[in-house]
Amino acid sequence: MALIAPVEDGQxxxxxxxxxKKKESEDGNKLGYDQFLQLLCAEMQYQDPLEPTSxxxxxxxxxxxxxxxxxxxxxxxxxxxxxxxxxxxxxxIKTADTMDSGxxxxxxxxxxxxxxxxxxxxxxxxxxxxxxxxxYMEAVTLADAFAVAVGKLPDKDKLTLNDLQSVKDxxxxxxxxxxxxxxxINQDVLKKYKELVDxxxxxxxxxxEEDKKPEAPGDGTTGGEGDNTTGGADKTEGTTKPTx
Numbered sequence: 001m002a003l004i005a006p007v008e009d010g011q012x013x014x015x016x017x018x019x020x021k022k023k024e025s026e027d028g029n030k031l032g033y034d035q036f037l038q039l040l041c042a043e044m045q046y047q048d049p050l051e052p053t054s055x056x057x058x059x060x061x062x063x064x065x066x067x068x069x070x071x072x073x074x075x076x077x078x079x080x081x082x083x084x085x086x087x088x089x090x091x092x093i094k095t096a097d098t099m100d101s102g103x104x105x106x107x108x109x110x111x112x113x114x115x116x117x118x119x120x121x122x123x124x125x126x127x128x129x130x131x132x133x134x135x136y137m138e139a140v141t142l143a144d145a146f147a148v149a150v151g152k153l154p155d156k157d158k159l160t161l162n163d164l165q166s167v168k169d170x171x172x173x174x175x176x177x178x179x180x181x182x183x184x185i186n187q188d189v190l191k192k193y194k195e196l197v198d199x200x201x202x203x204x205x206x207x208x209e210e211d212k213k214p215e216a217p218g219d220g221t222t223g224g225e226g227d228n229t230t231g232g233a234d235k236t237e238g239t240t241k242p243t244x
Contacts (some may be wrong), residue, residue, distance in 0.1 A: 040188045083107050083114045083125045089139045092115070092130035093123050135180070143184040146173060150189050156199040160208065 040061070088105045093100045102118040107125070109115075114125040153159070153166055170193060174182070 010171045031096050083116065086116055086125070086128065086131065086132070090132040090134060091118065091128045092132070093118060093127050094129050095123065095127050139144060139178075139181040139184045142181050143186070146170075146177075146185055146190045146193075149173070150196070153196055155192075156195045159196060159203065161200075161203055163196075164200060164204075167196055171197060 020208075042144050084107055087107060088103060090103050093103070098117060099121070100121065104212065105117045105120075107116055108122070115122050116128065147171055149166075151172075153163060159167075174193065
């Protein structure tokens with residue numbers, strides 16, 4: 001039996017109501033000017049008449065509260081800048097129900113909350129637990145792809161000239177990598193790659209030497225030393241001697 005639930009703004013209505021209640025609860029726990037004035041009035045109302053609080057103390061409290069509020073506002077602004085900086089970054093997200101990874105497409109602000117969109121889905125910015133540098137991600141991905149390509153080739157002892165194009169492709173890819181990207185290639189993979197390149201060069205060299213070898217000598221049917229058909233030491237046999 002299929003379950004049907006209303007959706008509002010790309011979010012289940014039940015989840016949206018829960019988020020709203022959570023926000024109201026958090027707002028109720030915040031100390032604003034109204035709450036501060038209520039506390040101040042209560043303090044003035046119930047203070048000891050024999051030792052009343054001086055005006056200087058009230059001003060000091062107000063100044064302290066203003067500093068705290070300014071600090072909180074600055075913290076909120078910094079958090080907004082940090083969330084904006086996530087756009088284009090590769091992030092890992094972990095919620096109570098799921099985990100996801102991908103590039104942040106854009107940031108959305110709604111009802112004082114900050115949301116990011118990854119893979120077409122909306123997540124609370126607070127659910128991001130890891131941010132990965134784009135250059136690092138690219139380097140690791142290329143290194144993994146290079147390792148897979150090297151692993152598909154046989155060991156150097158079984159390498160043949162039929163693998164020439166594959167080795168050439170590996171060389172092209174490796175030479176196109178930056179030094180930073182090459183640094184993430186596993187040392188065992190790099191060792192096998194170099195062995196394959198050296199072995200292929202050796203196979204090509206042996207093939208060239210084979211082409212340069214002279215042909216085998218003939219069987220003597222086309223003439224040579226002692227061949228009666230082309231002339232030689234026996235050619236004068238049977239000639240007439242001059243008469244006296």
